[in-house]
Amino acid sequence: MHPSNCPRYYARSFRNVQDLKAAGIKLKPSETSSLRDITFTSLYFSGHLKLPPLIVDDSTGRKLLNLVAFEMCPDNYQKVYQVTSYLSFLDLLIDNEEDVKDLRSAYILRNRLSSDAEVAQLFNAIGTNLVRGDAYVDVKIKIQRHYERRCATWVAQIYRDHFSSPWTILALIAAVTALFLTGIQTWFAFRPCK
DSSP, rough: OOOGGGGGGOOOOOSHHHHHHHEEEEEOOSSSSOOOOOEEESSSSSSEEEOOOEOOTTTTTHHHHHHHHHHHHHOOOOOOOOOHHHHHHHHOOOOSSHHHHHHTTSSSSSEESSSSHHHHHHHHHHHTOOOOOTTHHHHHHHHHHHHOOOOEEEEEEEHHHHHHHHHHHHHHHHHHHHHHHHHHHHHHHHHHOO
């Protein structure tokens, strides 16, 4: 699907990994390291974005920029711009070190630089001079559709704010059980067994 056929692509309202997490989207590594292996699946209240794992070290910036330069060569008969699209997508997801930390926690990025802030600066610097690729426009449209579901965002926020600890889940189960048993006790108090 070409972006001109879909106005939702340009009306994107999510900005980074933090926005995706707030909408209940979880990050997972892809099974392969192929740049074509970026997928998004949406269940009603949650979504899963799979990205290929990437090792970030001192040479990553140079390697990626060389691959982008190769894609932009006039002799390149493939006009997919896979690496450029991938870097644009990562630049979209990464704004600061918290985003890098979440990608690292999901085993998508392996940071061999000194800090997460340095990785964020690297991808933001690379992303500023890129011609935006659109190889993942279908994935972005699916994410946007999930992001626009207010009910899914509310459920994700309630879960994140109130049920992120196993103790709060156990407390809820105990409260529901106590309420149920109180209801049964009240029933038998008014309707005694014969």
